Structures are given as structure tokens and as C-alpha cells.
Amino acid sequence: MKLLLKLLILTVPISFLLMFFVLLTEDKSYPGADYDTYNFPKFELETLAGEKIFNSRIEGNDLLLNVWASWCITCRVEHPYLMKLKRQGIPILGLNYKDEREDAIEWLNKYGNPYEDNIYDYKGSLALDLGVTGAPETFLIINGQVVVHYQGEVNEMVWNEVFVPAIEGEGLF
Amino acid sequence: MIVEISHFLTILATGLFLLSGLFATFINNTEYISNLIARTYSHAFFFLIASFGLYVWLAATDNFSVLYIASHSNTNLPIFYKISSIWSAHEGSMFLWIVFLAIWGFIFNFKISQSNPLKSLTLGILSLVIVGFLLFLLLTSNPFQTILPIPPINGADINPVLQDPALVIHPPTLYLGYVGFSIPFACAIAFLIKGNSDIEWELMVQKWSIMAWIFLTIGITLGSWWAYYELGWGGYWFWDPVENVALMPWLAATAFIHSLSVSIKSKKLRVWTILLSILVFSLSLFGAFIVRSGIIDSVHSFANDPERGLYLLGFISLIIITSLILFVLRFSKIQSIERIKRFSKESFVSINNIFFGVLIFSVMLGVTYPLIYEYLFNQKISVGAPFYTAIFSPIVLLACIFLIFSVDSKWSRRLKSNLLDLPVVVSTTSSAIITLLFLYFFDINDLYMNLLIFVGFLIILRYMFEIYKLIKFRKYINPFSAIAHMALGLLLISISLNSSLSTERAMSLKIDETVKYKDLSINFQNINLSNGSNYDAIKADLLIQTTDGKSVKLSPEKRRYFTRGQITTETAIHASPIRDIYITIGDQLDDGSWVVNIQLNYLIRWIWFSAILMSFAGILLVITHKKSTFTFKKSIS
Numbered sequence: 001m002k003l004l005l006k007l008l009i010l011t012v013p014i015s016f017l018l019m020f021f022v023l024l025t026e027d028k029s030y031p032g033a034d035y036d037t038y039n040f041p042k043f044e045l046e047t048l049a050g051e052k053i054f055n056s057r058i059e060g061n062d063l064l065l066n067v068w069a070s071w072c073i074t075c076r077v078e079h080p081y082l083m084k085l086k087r088q089g090i091p092i093l094g095l096n097y098k099d100e101r102e103d104a105i106e107w108l109n110k111y112g113n114p115y116e117d118n119i120y121d122y123k124g125s126l127a128l129d130l131g132v133t134g135a136p137e138t139f140l141i142i143n144g145q146v147v148v149h150y151q152g153e154v155n156e157m158v159w160n161e162v163f164v165p166a167i168e169g170e171g172l173f
Numbered sequence: 174m175i176v177e178i179s180h181f182l183t184i185l186a187t188g189l190f191l192l193s194g195l196f197a198t199f200i201n202n203t204e205y206i207s208n209l210i211a212r213t214y215s216h217a218f219f220f221l222i223a224s225f226g227l228y229v230w231l232a233a234t235d236n237f238s239v240l241y242i243a244s245h246s247n248t249n250l251p252i253f254y255k256i257s258s259i260w261s262a263h264e265g266s267m268f269l270w271i272v273f274l275a276i277w278g279f280i281f282n283f284k285i286s287q288s289n290p291l292k293s294l295t296l297g298i299l300s301l302v303i304v305g306f307l308l309f310l311l312l313t314s315n316p317f318q319t320i321l322p323i324p325p326i327n328g329a330d331i332n333p334v335l336q337d338p339a340l341v342i343h344p345p346t347l348y349l350g351y352v353g354f355s356i357p358f359a360c361a362i363a364f365l366i367k368g369n370s371d372i373e374w375e376l377m378v379q380k381w382s383i384m385a386w387i388f389l390t391i392g393i394t395l396g397s398w399w400a401y402y403e404l405g406w407g408g409y410w411f412w413d414p415v416e417n418v419a420l421m422p423w424l425a426a427t428a429f430i431h432s433l434s435v436s437i438k439s440k441k442l443r444v445w446t447i448l449l450s451i452l453v454f455s456l457s458l459f460g461a462f463i464v465r466s467g468i469i470d471s472v473h474s475f476a477n478d479p480e481r482g483l484y485l486l487g488f489i490s491l492i493i494i495t496s497l498i499l500f501v502l503r504f505s506k507i508q509s510i511e512r513i514k515r516f517s518k519e520s521f522v523s524i525n526n527i528f529f530g531v532l533i534f535s536v537m538l539g540v541t542y543p544l545i546y547e548y549l550f551n552q553k554i555s556v557g558a559p560f561y562t563a564i565f566s567p568i569v570l571l572a573c574i575f576l577i578f579s580v581d582s583k584w585s586r587r588l589k590s591n592l593l594d595l596p597v598v599v600s601t602t603s604s605a606i607i608t609l610l611f612l613y614f615f616d617i618n619d620l621y622m623n624l625l626i627f628v629g630f631l632i633i634l635r636y637m638f639e640i641y642k643l644i645k646f647r648k649y650i651n652p653f654s655a656i657a658h659m660a661l662g663l664l665l666i667s668i669s670l671n672s673s674l675s676t677e678r679a680m681s682l683k684i685d686e687t688v689k690y691k692d693l694s695i696n697f698q699n700i701n702l703s704n705g706s707n708y709d710a711i712k713a714d715l716l717i718q719t720t721d722g723k724s725v726k727l728s729p730e731k732r733r734y735f736t737r738g739q740i741t742t743e744t745a746i747h748a749s750p751i752r753d754i755y756i757t758i759g760d761q762l763d764d765g766s767w768v769v770n771i772q773l774n775y776l777i778r779w780i781w782f783s784a785i786l787m788s789f790a791g792i793l794l795v796i797t798h799k800k801s802t803f804t805f806k807k808s809i810s
């Protein structure tokens with residue numbers, strides 16, 4: 001009985017400590033990636049060009065949704081890689097986030113446009129529904145459903161580690 | 174230049190603390206060695222304090238060549254926020270943590286006489302703990318890093334939610350509590366190393382432990398209050414992981430100070446007391462680990478760095494495992510031969526120790542379960558209030574019932590069943606009547622809430638009788654412990670009523686629109702822009718009228734801070750003893766109306782008042798504490 005008690009006193013804390021060691025050394029290279037699957041939220045907004053855009057643009061489609069803004073420095077860093085993805089034939093939809101329309105259009109004219117269309121979300125309402133915390137963020141949408149939500153810059157490494165596995169599973173693009 | 178001096182002094186202090194710790198390993202404790210330890214400690218302490226003093230001065234004078242100060246302070250800040258910016262992030266707050274640890278040790282060094290057989294060893298152990306943390310500071314989180322050759326003209330500003338008087342004092346108070354338990358811990362370890370069960374280490378640390386407990390209680394209360402009015406959380410407790418890691422040491426500490434007084438009075442539960450002293454300090458360290466390793470996402474967590482987490486985990490594991498092995502080895506020596514009598518005061522305290530243990534273990538599970546789950550299934554989940562309520566309600570209830578029994582019980586004697594004793598009958602029936610009245614008038618439909626209200630009143634009334642007996646018949650009872658327990662009763666009642674009666678609603682309002690909510694009519698009068706020294710604000714004016722004609726004007730705000738662009742919510746609260754009207758303002762909707770969130774928080778002030786009353790009782794207990802006359806018989810050594 002006493003032995004059991006002694007063992008318990010030693011093993012319980014040690015197992016907690018070991019568990020924390022495992023948790024801490026776990027490879028968390030991509031803390032921004034979230035793999036919950038859910039339906040794309042309903043929205044009714046304009047594009048940057050001023051046309052109406054609804055859920056129908058997303059429904060049943062496979063695409064990338066990239067949240068960006070002209071004021072966002074990291075988006076500028078990310079931009080060349082998105083251009084490369086476009087050249088690979090990957091459809092990218094932009095979500096222009098809390099930005100001035102003129103600034104956004106000027107930005108695209110200046111650096112190039114990787115997007116098929118741009119949802120103009122001045123108030124950030126769609127971004128709020130999507131759980132966006134800042135720009136840039138990128139969503140992988142398969143058949144109208146969000147499959148990957150990535151916070152932060154997408155580059156070659158992130159693309160290969162975070163997005164490619166999800167895409168390969170579906171045999172897309 | 175000054176920052177280099179400050180840096181150098183800290184390194185010097187680290188070396189001296191290490192020496193002081195090494196000297197303590199010479200177990201054959203000659204007077205010469207123990208004087209050496211005491212002096213080395215004092216010198217190390219003075220170097221550390223001087224270093225911290227210089228650092229405070231650097232922060233106060235906007236020396237932005239120091240990277241940490243440049244990243245967390247700003248010339249626009251008032252002077253006390255410049256200073257408090259030191260503990261607004263990881264490096265500086267760790268520095269403060271260590272300074273407090275050293276301060277407790279210094280006072281201990283100063284107060285405890287040189288002839289005390291445990292003193293040198295205790296001081297040595299403390300020094301080694303300090304060295305561990307100083308190395309952590311210097312190697313992984315150096316606050317002395319500089320930006321050279323060209324320092325920025327202005328700093329990056331302190332996080333706006335931290336620009337608040339409560340936050341200037343909340344972390345320091347909490348830290349004082351956490352590290353205060355290093356004293357009983359170090360004493361317990363020294364006691365275990367000596368292995369002489371005649372040494373009464375418990376009496377020696379009682380005052381220190383109660384003081385640390387007071388700081389911890391006040392610190393947690395301040396945090397709760399701050400989250401309520403500054404963060405706009407709208408309640409007093411959220412089972413946030415970091416609240417939980419503060420609650421665990423508090424629960425352990427509460428069990429510890431009870432167990433301690435049993436060990437002092439009747440030489441029993443010594444095993445429990447030692448184990449709890451190790452547990453309290455371990456949990457305090459664990460709290461530091463959780464917050465600083467970035468393993469948990471929370472409002473409190475500092476920017477993370479895996480290296481820091483690993484260092485802390487390693488160091489904490491070293492401390493915990495060494496102390497537990499030592500404990501297991503000395504187990505038989507400290508075990509009391511006498512068995513605890515059934516239904517004696519000791520028996521009730523030991524039962525409640527077990528309950529406290531269960532609560533701590535459940536909180537620990539609640540904190541770690543989401544981590545394990547995320548690791549295994551790659552999904553984030555959170556363990557929230559329902560889990561904790563389901564565990565805390567029954568266990569707290571049971572613990573309180575044992576507390577009530579313990580009021581009548583005696584040390585080392587069986588409780589005589591005197592169920593028909595007048596105070597028992599009167600307090601039980603009146604508590605039952607009050608509870609039924611509450612049930613009738615407020616329609617409280619949760620069984621546990623009703624039971625907790627009943628037990629709360631029972632505790633208060635039972636102790637009132639005891640205080641009456643103390644005044645009238647000079648029956649011995651510690652009046653401050655009675656006050657602390659009555660505060661517990663009050664806490665239970667306020668928590669139960671708060672959770673049963675409070676309501677909230679989010680509504681959208683246009684200017685000049687009036688809506689009714691409960692007994693209130695809310696008129697949205699105006700919205701306007703205003704400017705602070707370092708932020709823009711949108712301020713809404715709402716006129717709130719109750720049915721009896723009283724009206725108050727509340728102006729909730731949303732602020733956007735220039736330097737970081739962060740948006741904060743400033744709540745508007747109309748406080749009264751019965752209830753708070755608590756209003757926050759949200760976004761503007763497309764039709765021009767604003768989202769206004771209103772909460773009616775009943776008796777929430779009483780929750781903090783109870784906690785403060787507990788701490789106050791603790792303070793009185795410390796002040797009136799008998800001079801801890803250290804009764805160690807020379808002949809035994």
C-alpha cells in the first residue's frame with residue numbers, strides 16, 4: 001500500500017512532465033494551418049471591378065481563396081508565389097480585405113494580378129465569417145467546402161507541406 | 174552603457190547566487206559556512222536589485238537602445254506605464270519574477286536567526302533555484318539586448334489593454350504569491366535533506382506561507398476584475414488556461430496552509446504538508462512554464478520560443494523530480510506514528526486535502542486534455558465552464574460540509590454528535606429558510622446552486638455563532654480564520670446567485686431608438702468620435718432608465734490605438750451592490766444601427782469582495798501571528 005502510494009507520487013507528475021516534453025518537441029512548423037472542413041459562409045458582395053458576387057461563385061468549385069490587402073506588407077512578399085501558382089493553372093480567388101478600392105486596383109496594376117476575381121470586402125464581414133484574423137490568409141476550397149485554412153505567407157515550402165497533401169488526396173488541379 | 178552595467182550586475186549576481194548554493198552543499202554546517210552563505214546571498218541580492226533598479230531607470234528614461242524597452246514602451250506613455258511596460262512581456266516579467274524570488278529569500282535571510290538549523294540549507298536551495306531562473310533569463314530571454322548603433326527614436330508601445338492601473342499591479346502581486354511559496358518549499362526540502370523529524374519546519378514557514386497565499390489571492394482577484402472591466406469579458410472567471418494555472422497553486426496553497434496548521438498543532442499530517450509544499454511550488458513553476466512556453470494559446474501567453482519551453486520544462490522537471498524522490502526516500506521518517514482519530518479536526522482537514530487534490534487534478538486534466546487531443550487528432554477543442562462546473566459544484570459542496578463538521582470538532586478527539594445543539598439547529602434551519610426563500614422568489618432551478626447557497630449561509634451563520642461564543646464566553650477560536658471561512662460562504666452565495674440570475678442580450682440600436690430590456694429602458698442618444706493621447710475612439714451615449722425612474726448615462730467606447738492599430742473595447746459599467754449594468758458596443762451594421770451588448774451581472778461585486786475579505790483575514794492572521802518562536806532543542810542536534 002505504502003509502496004503503491006510512493007509509486008503514484010512519483011509516476012503521476014513524471015508522466016505529466018513527459019507528456020509536456022512530447023507536446024513541446026512536436027513539430028509545429030506550420031502553426032497557422034487548420035484542417036477543419038466546413039461550408040463556405042454565405043455572402044453577397046461586390047468584386048473589385050464593381051460587379052455583384054455571391055456564393056454561386058464558390059459553390060461546387062475547387063479553388064484557392066487568398067485574403068490580401070494593399071496595406072499588407074507580407075502580401076507583397078507572398079505575391080510572386082501566387083503569380084507562380086497562377087501560371088501552374090491553379091484558380092485563385094482574391095478576398096480584398098479592409099482596403100480602399102483604388103489602392104487595391106493600383107496595387108494589382110503595379111505588381112500583376114494572380115486572381116481570377118476579387119471579392120471586395122471593405123468591412124471585413126465575409127472575412128469575419130471565415131475567421132480571418134489578418135492578411136494574408138489562404139483557404140483551400142474543394143467542392144465549395146473549406147478544407148484548409150492557412151494563416152500567414154504561402155511560399156514554396158508551405159505550399160508543399162500544407163496544401164499539396166490535401167490536394168493530392170483529391171487528385172485536383 | 175547603463176544597460177551593460179545592469180547586464181553585468183545580473184551576471185555577477187548569478188555567479189554569487191551559485192556560490193551561495195554551492196556553499197550550502199557542505200552539509201556539516203559550521204557557523205563559518207552558514208555566515209558565508211548568508212553574506213554571499215545578501216551580496217548577490219544587492220547586485221541583482223541594483224541591476225533591476227538600473228533597468229527600471231532605463232525604462233523610465235526611454236532608453237530605446239535597449240531592444241526590450243524599444244519593443245514595449247513609448248515616449249507618449251505616462252511614467253508609471255513606462256515602468257510597468259517592463260512586466261508587460263516575457264523577458265522583463267521574468268526579470269521581475271526572479272527579483273521577487275530573491276526578495277523573499279532576502280527577507281528570509283534577514284528575519285530568520287543564524288542559529289536556525291534549516292536556515293543555511295534553505296537559503297542554499299533558494300539560491301540554486303534563483304540561479305536556474307537567472308540562467309534561463311540570460312541564456313534564452315535576455316532583456317538586456319541592445320539595438321546598436323542607431324536606436325529607434327520611439328518605442329513600439331505597450332499593448333493597450335495593458336495600459337491600465339490594475340495591470341500595473343496584477344502581475345507583480347501574482348508573482349509575489351507564486352514565488353513566495355519558494356520559502357516553504359525550500360524549507361521543506363532542507364528539512365527532508367536533514368532528515369531530522371524533530372525540527373519543526375512547519376512553524377517556521379507558517380507566516381511566510383500565509384503571506385504568499387494572500388498575494389496569490391489578491392493577484393487572482395485583480396486579474397479577474399481586470400478581465401471584467403478592461404477586456405470586456407463580462408464575467409469574473411472564464412476557465413481560461415492561464416486562469417487555471419493560477420487557480421491550481423491557489424487550491425494547493427489553500428490546502429497547504431490548512432495542513433500546515435494541523436502539523437503545527439498536533440504533529441500530524443506532516444507527510445501531507447510536505448507533499449503539498451512541494452506541490453504548491455511545482456504548480457507555480459508549472460504556471461510559469463505554461464505561460465512562457467507558448468504551449469497554450471491564451472490572452473496571457475507570451476510570444477513563444479521552443480527553446481525557452483524546453484529549458485523551463487527541464488529545469489522544472491529537475492526541481493520536481495528531485496524533491497519527490499527525496500520525499501519518497503524520507504517518507505517513513507516523517508510519517509507520524511499516531512493514527513489520526515476518526516471525526517477529529519485533523520481527519521476533516523485530511524479529507525479536504527483529498528478534495529483539494531481532486532480539484533487540482535481535474536483542473537490539470539482540463540488544461541492538458543485539449544493539448545493531448547490536438548496532438549492525437551489534430552483538432553482544436555476547448556474544455557470550458559460545463560466541465561469545471563460539473564466537477565467543482567459537487568466537490569466544493571462536499572468539502573464545505575466537512576468544513577461545517579470541523580467547526581465543532583476538536584484536535585485529536587472524536588467529534589461528539591451534538592446535532593441538537595442550539596447553534597447547529599438555529600443555523601441549519603435559518604439557512605434552509607433563506608435558501609427556500611431564494612428558491613421561491615428568484616426561481617433558481619439548479620439543484621447545486623440551491624445547495625451551495627444553503628451551505629454558504631450555513632458556513633456564515635455557524636462561524637457567527639463561534640465568534641459570538643468567542644466574545645461572550647471566551648471560547649477559543651481564531652477570529653480571523655472564522656472571517657476567512659465566512660468570506661468563503663459569501664463567495665459561494667455570490668457565485669451561485671450570480672450564475673443563476675445574470676442575463677445578457679445583444680441588440681442592434683439606432684440613434685434615438687429606445688428598447689426595453691427586463692426592467693430597463695435603454696435610449697441610444699448619440700455616438701461621437703473622440704481622441705485620446707494615443708488613440709481614436711468611438712463613444713456611444715446611452716441613457717438607461719429603470720422603472721422606478723432612476724436614470725444613468727453609460728458611454729461604452731471602442732478605441733483604436735495609433736501605434737499598433739489594435740482595437741479595444743472599453744466597457745461602460747453602472748455598478749451597484751445588487752447588480753452591475755454592463756454595456757459594450759460592437760460594430761455598426763449595414764442599416765446604420767449599432768450592436769450594443771447589455772449584461773445584468775448580479776452580485777458580481779460580492780465575489781471580489783469575498784476574495785478581498787479572505788485576503789484581509791489572512792493579513793490580520795499574519796499581523797497577529799505569534800512570534801514564530803522557534804522551538805528546536807539544541808540537545809538533539
